[in-house]
Amino acid sequence: MSQERMKILQMVAQSKITAAEAAQLIDALNGEASVDENPVPVAEKVEIEIEEEVVVEVKEEVESDGGGEAGSKINQASGAVLPIDLAGANLAGVNLDGAVLDGARLREANLEDANLQGANLTGTDLTDANLEGANLQEANLESANLRGANLEGANLQGEELAGVDLHEADLEGVNFAALQIGALLRQGVNLNQVNLSGVNLQGANLSGVILHDTDLEGANLQGANLTGADLTDANLEGTNLQEVNLEGANLRGVNLEGANLQGEELAGVDLHEANLEGVNFAVMQISALLRQGVKLNQVNLSGVNLQGATVSGVILHDTNLEGANLQGANLTGADLSDANLEGANLQEANLEGANLQGANLAGADLQGENLPGVDLHEANLEGVKFSNSPLKKLLVEAAD
Numbered sequence: 001m002s003q004e005r006m007k008i009l010q011m012v013a014q015s016k017i018t019a020a021e022a023a024q025l026i027d028a029l030n031g032e033a034s035v036d037e038n039p040v041p042v043a044e045k046v047e048i049e050i051e052e053e054v055v056v057e058v059k060e061e062v063e064s065d066g067g068g069e070a071g072s073k074i075n076q077a078s079g080a081v082l083p084i085d086l087a088g089a090n091l092a093g094v095n096l097d098g099a100v101l102d103g104a105r106l107r108e109a110n111l112e113d114a115n116l117q118g119a120n121l122t123g124t125d126l127t128d129a130n131l132e133g134a135n136l137q138e139a140n141l142e143s144a145n146l147r148g149a150n151l152e153g154a155n156l157q158g159e160e161l162a163g164v165d166l167h168e169a170d171l172e173g174v175n176f177a178a179l180q181i182g183a184l185l186r187q188g189v190n191l192n193q194v195n196l197s198g199v200n201l202q203g204a205n206l207s208g209v210i211l212h213d214t215d216l217e218g219a220n221l222q223g224a225n226l227t228g229a230d231l232t233d234a235n236l237e238g239t240n241l242q243e244v245n246l247e248g249a250n251l252r253g254v255n256l257e258g259a260n261l262q263g264e265e266l267a268g269v270d271l272h273e274a275n276l277e278g279v280n281f282a283v284m285q286i287s288a289l290l291r292q293g294v295k296l297n298q299v300n301l302s303g304v305n306l307q308g309a310t311v312s313g314v315i316l317h318d319t320n321l322e323g324a325n326l327q328g329a330n331l332t333g334a335d336l337s338d339a340n341l342e343g344a345n346l347q348e349a350n351l352e353g354a355n356l357q358g359a360n361l362a363g364a365d366l367q368g369e370n371l372p373g374v375d376l377h378e379a380n381l382e383g384v385k386f387s388n389s390p391l392k393k394l395l396v397e398a399a400d
Contacts, residue, residue, distance in 0.1 A: 005026060005099070006084060008022050008026060009022070009084060009086055009089075009091075010084070010086075012086070012089050012090065012091060012094075018090070019090055019091050019092050019093055019094045020093070022091075022094055023093070023094050023095050026094075026095060027095070084101060084103075084104040084105065085104075085105045086104060086105060086106050086109050087105045087106065087107040087108060087109065087125075088107070088108045088109060089106070089109045089110070090109075090110045091109055091110060091111050091114055092110050092111065092112040092113060092114065092130075093112070093113045093114060094111070094114050094115070095114075095115045096114060096115060096116050096119055097115050097116070097117050097118060097119070098117070098118045098119060099116070099119045099120070100119075100120045101119060101120060101121055101124055102120050102121065102122040102123055102124065103122070103123045103124060104121075104124050104125070105124075105125050106124055106125060106126050106129050107125050107126070107127045107128060107129065108127070108128045108129060108130075109126070109129045109130070110129075110130045111129055111130060111131050111134050112130050112131070112132045112133055112134065113132070113133045113134060114131070114134045114135070115134075115135045116134055116135060116136050116139050117135050117136070117137045117138060117139065118137070118138045118139060119136075119139045119140070120139075120140050121139055121140060121141050121144050122140050122141070122142045122143060122144065123142070123143045123144060124141070124144045124145070125144075125145045126144055126145060126146045126149050127145050127146070127147050127148060127149065128147070128148040128149060129146070129149045129150070130149075130150045131146075131149055131150060131151045131154050132150050132151070132152045132153055132154065133152070133153045133154060134151070134154045134155070135154075135155050136154055136155060136156050137155050137156075137157050138157075139156075141164050142163055142164065143163040143164065144164050144165075145164075145165050146164060146165060146166050146169050147165050147166070147167045147168060147169065148167075148168045148169060149166070149169045149170070150169070150170045151169055151170060151171050152170050152171070152195075154171075166194055167192055167193065167194070168192075168193050168194065169194050169195070170194075170195045171194055171195055171196050171199065192210060192211070192212045192213060192214065193212070193213045193214060194211075194214050194215070195214075195215045196211075196214055196215060196216050196219060197215050197216065197217040197218055197219065197235075198217070198218045198219060199216070199219045199220075200219070200220045201219060201220060201221050201224050202220050202221070202222045202223060202224065203222070203223045203224060204221070204224045204225070205224075205225045206224055206225060206226050206229055207225050207226065207227045207228055207229065208227070208228045208229060209226075209229050209230070210229075210230045211229065211230065211231050211234050212230055212231070212232045212233060212234065213232070213233045213234060214231070214234045214235070215234070215235045216234055216235060216236050216239055217235050217236070217237045217238060217239065218237070218238045218239065219236070219239050219240070220239075220240045221239055221240060221241050221244055222240050222241070222242045222243060222244070223242070223243045223244065224241075224244050224245075225244075225245050226244055226245060226246050226249050227245050227246070227247045227248055227249065228247075228248045228249060229246070229249045229250070230249075230250045231249060231250060231251050231254050232250050232251070232252050232253060232254070233252070233253040233254065234251075234254050234255070235254075235255045236254055236255060236256050236259050237255050237256070237257045237258055237259065238257070238258045238259060239256070239259045239260070240259075240260050241256075241259055241260055241261050242260050242261075242262050243262075244261075246269045247268055247269065248268045248269065249269045249270070250269075250270050251269055251270060251271045251274050252270050252271070252272045252273055252274065253272070253273045253274060254271070254274045254275070255274070255275045256274055256275060256276050257275050257276070257300075259276075271299055272298065272299070273298045273299065274299050274300070275299070275300040276299055276300055276301050276304065298317070298318045298319060299316075299319050299320070300319075300320045301316075301319055301320060301321050301324060302320050302321065302322040302323055302324065302340075303322070303323045303324060304321065304324045304325070305324075305325045306324060306325060306326050306329050307325050307326070307327045307328060307329065308327070308328045308329060309326075309329045309330070310329070310330040311329060311330065311331055311334060312330050312331065312332040312333055312334065313332070313333045313334060314331075314334050314335070315334075315335045316334060316335060316336050316339050317335050317336070317337050317338060317339065318337070318338045318339060319336070319339045319340070320339070320340045321336075321339055321340060321341050321344055322340050322341070322342045322343060322344065323342070323343045323344060324341070324344045324345070325344075325345045326344055326345060326346050326349050327345045327346070327347045327348060327349065328347070328348045328349060329346075329349045329350070330349075330350045331349055331350060331351050331354050332350050332351070332352045332353055332354065333352075333353045333354060334351070334354045334355070335354075335355045336354060336355060336356050336359050337355050337356065337357045337358055337359065338357070338358040338359060339356070339359045339360070340359075340360045341356075341359055341360060341361050341364050342360050342361070342362045342363055342364065343362070343363045343364060344361075344364045344365070345364075345365050346364055346365060346366050347365050347366070347367050347368050348367075348368040349366075351371050351374045352371070352372050352373055352374065353372075353373045353374065354374050354375070355374075355375050356374060356375060356376050356379050357375050357376070357377045357378055357379065358377070358378045358379060359376075359379045359380070360379070360380045361376075361379055361380055361381050361384050362380050362381070362382040362383050362384070363382070363383040363384070363385075364384050364385070365384075365385045366384055366385060366386055367385055367386065
């Protein structure tokens with residue numbers, strides 16, 4: 001980068017000129033200045049100043065030891081390379097297409113809608129920077145620090161992100177290529193607690209990635225490979241998880257409300273304390289995952305459709321099945337102790353030998369069910385619908 005452009009950026013950082021004036025100067029340096037009836041008298045308004053240690057003529061090119069352009073200044077007395085300091089600068093809308101800013105300090109800088117296409121930002125400090133709507137296509141962000149940065153709506157297609165830190169960054173609506181974000185996750189990019197709502201990761205390979213407490217609301221993960229992934233406490237509300245492979249994944253405490261889980265592979269997945277309210281499951285699918293040892297203790301399965309499912313012997317202790325459809329389901333030997341089955345449809349369900357101690361069956365429909373050997377000790381049977389009065393009397397006595 002020429003010394004003139006570096007001075008212009010310095011002046012913006014020092015609030016001597018506006019981003020618009022900087023853009024006009026840069027365009028002028030590039031020979032792209034357009035005729036303006038009311039031009040901004042930048043040259044008259046601003047006196048270019050540089051610290052004494054950077055004693056360089058305006059038209060002189062300063063290069064690094066490697067002979068190429070560098071996003072840094074040369075201390076001519078010591079030969080030390082000093083990074084450009086633009087911390088807190090207002091660079092909204094500035095055109096930095098192809099700029100070399102490696103190692104620059106851009107903490108808390110405002111780069112909203114800035115054009116950084118093809119820019120070299122390796123090792124750049126962008127902590128808490130505002131990059132909303134910025135164009136970062138093909139930018140090199142290797143080892144850059146983007147902790148807490150706002151990248152909402154930014155274009156990150158084709159950039160180099162190896163080793164970048166995105167901890168707590170806001171990536172809502174960011175335009176990623178599926179393979180690209182899959183690669184950056186495998187390269188150790190930190191996306192814990194990141195906002196990835198609405199991101200498109202269809203078909204991405206995310207095996208073993210750590211997305212703890214990450215916001216993926218409304219994201220498209222159709223066909224993605226999430227084997228062994230850590231999604232603890234992640235928000236997957238309304239997410240498309242069709243045909244996803246979640247084998248061995250950790251979904252403890254995850255919010256899957258309204259998510260589409262049809263056709264996914266869930267062998268060995270941990271759903272302890274997960275919220276599955278209104279999740280779209282295939283009957284055979286959830287039956288299989290329950291038989292495969294998927295943990296659903298304390299899980300929210302309210303409204304789930306398990307009509308005709310075979311889930312004998314499963315452990316659903318303290319699980320919320322309010323309003324669930326279990327008509328004709330095989331629940332023989334199942335542990336439903338302390339489960340919430342309020343308003344559930346258990347018509348013709350087989351509950352032989354099931355444990356319903358302390359279960360809430362208020363308003364549930366138990367007509368035509370098979371109940372020999374069922375344990376209803378301390379269960380709530382208020383308003384339960386039974387098929388005949390002798391059975392009702394027997395069950396009420398068993399519950400007392």
